[in-house]
Amino acid sequence: DAGVTQSPTHLIKTRGQHVTLRCSPISGHKSVSWYQQVLGQGPQFIFQYYEKEERGRGNFPDRFSARQFPNYSSELNVNALLLGDSALYLCASSWDRYNEQFFGPGTRLTVL
Amino acid sequence: KQEVTQIPAALSVPEGENLVLNCSFTDSAIYNLQWFRQDPGKGLTSLLLIQSSQREQTSGRLNASLDKSSGRSTLYIAASQPGDSATYLCAAKYNNNDMRFGAGTRLTVKP
Numbered sequence: 001d002a003g004v005t006q007s008p009t010h011l012i013k014t015r016g017q018h019v020t021l022r023c024s025p026i027s028g029h030k031s032v033s034w035y036q037q038v039l040g041q042g043p044q045f046i047f048q049y050y051e052k053e054e055r056g057r058g059n060f061p062d063r064f065s066a067r068q069f070p071n072y073s074s075e076l077n078v079n080a081l082l083l084g085d086s087a088l089y090l091c092a093s094s095w096d097r098y099n100e101q102f103f104g105p106g107t108r109l110t111v112l
Numbered sequence: 113k114q115e116v117t118q119i120p121a122a123l124s125v126p127e128g129e130n131l132v133l134n135c136s137f138t139d140s141a142i143y144n145l146q147w148f149r150q151d152p153g154k155g156l157t158s159l160l161l162i163q164s165s166q167r168e169q170t171s172g173r174l175n176a177s178l179d180k181s182s183g184r185s186t187l188y189i190a191a192s193q194p195g196d197s198a199t200y201l202c203a204a205k206y207n208n209n210d211m212r213f214g215a216g217t218r219l220t221v222k223p
Contacts, residue, residue, distance in 0.1 A: 033209075035213075041215050042213030042216055043156070045210050045211050056208055098144065100161040103155040108153075
């Protein structure tokens with residue numbers, strides 16, 4: 001079975017631009033969570049979606065938004081990019097909101 | 113405030129040694145605790161999940177324990193191998209769906 005997939009693998013943007021990151025969960029998983037990981041730190045929770053509804057939100061500005069589609073895939077959108085948004089963005093899926101989370105390989109975003 | 117701390121930040125051991133990684137969390141009202149392994153530049157690989165009602169979980173050479181009352185979890189790795197070299201992260205899941213990670217312990221196992 002395929003694991004969690006994310007696209008693109010790498011992305012380079014300039015300040016002020018917006019970006020869309022995509023995630024496909026493991027088949028049968030209905031929950032998707034997004035995390036930001038800055039070099040040398042643990043991941044920070046951004047959002048959790050379950051059954052297409054937002055179920056949790058971390059301490060991130062409104063420039064960050066997400067959605068989940070009927071097939072349970074998800075998009076993370078970041079507007080008005082800042083240099084500090086450069087990070088590895090990780091997506092995780094789980095069967096429901098509370099079960100074991102499985103992570104994708106991440107999208108490396110560089111903002112110049 | 114829900115904070116997770118991992119000690120030590122880095123650890124270097126010779127092959128074959130048994131070792132313990134520590135994780136502490138300030139808010140004991142966790143739903144579960146999960147241990148992960150992360151190789152450089154890669155995503156996270158789930159190792160063990162302990163529900164709040166459980167005391168420990170085992171998988172192969174790995175054993176994780178949970179003591180909610182003291183806000184601690186430990187990951188025990190038996191007979192370490194060079195392939196175990198990676199960063200190990202613990203994460204506490206809370207009922208508000210937030211998942212708090214520690215900064216990780218970078219493990220090096222020398223042949």
